[in-house]
Amino acid sequence: MRRASFTLLACALGLNAGAQDPVTARAKAWLDTLTSPGFHGRGYVNDGDLIASEWIAGKFRQFGLKPVKQDFFESFQFNVNCFPDSVRARIDGLSLVPGAEFILDPESGSASGEYVLVHVHPADFQGPERRSMTMGVLTGKAACVHWPSTANADSTRMFKQWERELMDHCPVVKPVKKLTWGVATDARVHPLVEVVEGAVTDSSSRIILRVRNELRSRRTARNVLGMVKGKSKKWMVIGAHYDHLGRMGPDALFPGANDNASGTAMLLSLAEHFARKGNAPRHNLLFVAFAGEEAGLIGSEWCAVDRPIEWNRVTMMVNLDILGTGDDGITVVNATAQPKAFDQLVAINGSKGYLKQVKPRGPACNSDHCPFVQRGVPAIYIYTLGGVAHYHDVHDRAETLPLTEFGDLHALLRDFIQGWK
Template sequence: MKYKLTLTLLLFSTATFAQDSIFARRMVDTLTSKYFWGRGYTNDGMGKAGKFIAAEFKSYGLKPMSGKDFMQPFSFNVNTFPGKMEVSINGIALKPGRDFIVGPESRGIKASGNLVQKDSVTFIDAENKIILTVKNKLTWSVSQEAADYTSIEVDKKAIKQLPATISVNIENKFISNFKANNICGVVKGSAKPDSVIMITAHYDHLGGMGSATYFPGANDNASGVSLLLSLAKYYAAHPQPYTIAFMCFAGEEAGILGSKYFTENPLIPLGNIKFLVNTDLAGTGEEGITVVNATVYPKQFELLKQINAQGNYLIKVSPRGKAANSDHYWFTEKGVPAFFFYTMGGIKAYHDVFDVSKTLPLNKYNSLFKLMTNFITALQQ
């Protein structure tokens, strides 16, 4: 493709179709609410979120990518924690998520025992197969496997003495073939419908750890889904020469599984995708954005930088090379040109219970929207 960057393009305005932070805040508030329970594996969190996004697509006027349904079902194994989540150290009860997290691969167990120190941060209850680690920061994740031991990480600020005794009551449930869905919609192109620009974001997060604690996932990735929905609403009202496709992937936190499944079972020919833009962690931006694959596609990256400079949107657009750190990766591996961008600066909450809507600034949301719409326009020149 040849790209033409003109003053007219750079002055392209979306003022007639306001996409402001009010919309973003409402979407992030919604997606991080207790109802969606961290968009994960218990309380049907991911299922509820997928249905919500599909309903949004339909209300905007998007069409399913294939058939009559916005859903692309797939499945994978996952270890979950739907019930008891109790840990006491030295007789003091700790708070799930804030004071401790359980290793995502852990087995469930109800036991009490003594801890033996192995090094400065590791303590073992060998009889009950419990490994306790003291950490400066707690960061949770998702496991596709279940181990024959239980690992627990404790925030060092939550304990005043070296751990000597432990009491746990943890319930896990390993689910084979957990059912998930990618959410897939399109706005058909007016001139070249077989040429596709794809916008993607993962909508899943970590879900719940026990029956009383969930991980809201405001920045990761309610922020990216909010931006995608804003773009979907805009392009539904303003069809482009190319088809604009929108993908919300499940299973990203479990190993970028939804995008892998789509690239192996595409609902549109991958060769028709002229460029893909993946957004994750889009809630800040004080220090600009980092663009993964910038060094792989230098012409498109230079175009993005020119548009940003002309519009004075973000303080910095930083390049990064290839990385398997989000849903763009499997498309790149299949030969689809793709960028993944994430915002820099601001809050540091990540994969923890503190990634909440009320502290997510969304202060560069409008700038990101304008940068993306101008970039997508330029890609069609």
């Protein structure tokens, strides 16, 4: 809605009609940096996450944020499985493209060589005798699993369990509809290769694999924390995770534009706004760029335990994760537990006409607000709706992320933070 007036102005100034408002344009430049190959998908290969943390701390310094600890960093350690080298998979003479045609299960171990593919079905795992026979047949070979598609949670859990057992026995190949990657804190003996349907069939007979995993134990990651002083003794916490999945070797980069370079850019843009002279917030603001989210909310969990500030002085924690669209508005997670905050967002949005809708959702432990909620800190989590839906894949790129409502959402969050008591 605000875009209309800006577009008119842009036209009057002779700018192209698709030009973005200044807030979005600035965020877009940050997003381009965070998703650039030199940041390695803000994961663990080539220390992409640490490069990103240094860059974010530099921004905090430049904006004039103050550290709450001895510097801007809050370090912690966890185990992480990664794949630093080129990963190769070749089925019956056909090389598959890493990231686009296949990915490794994040818990994959190593494998090198040519394997005969044995096609297995659920029937091959019924009962201990059949199962041990199947395992016998698979020794020295690779299993290609054919599970029927199911929405049943028990079946899904059972298939997962069988896959884990197989990964400790031999390499595994699994046809999937969509390649969705992740981060694991543990590793199995052999790899599991997820292959797009069509690239592996019932009659595929051989696979050549070159996979090397590296389980890095107690690797250091760090949250980046900075504050802006307000006029009260209370606090608000604004959080967004900056880590993503990183790389599967040099060939497959997961840039994580929507998840969560977009939220990181929003965090920076709010930090810059409130640190500016004359924009002092009502409450002290703690800005936290979390690490280790994709590995299981490890950074936010650490921060919640570490207590860089007193949580009982926090009036609201706002978590920003996936803010790159907004064509259909936003969802507020934990809205039902924080009705006052939700009502306020709806009221501001109603009077200013920023977004199409502000939708409520119940509690969900699906991002960095969760460890705070669990410790009684009032918290909400906001994500955008509509537009592109690439998720945890190589297609979540800056070039295709529209940032449709970034400027309006920035304004809504700014007004909410300023008005929140």
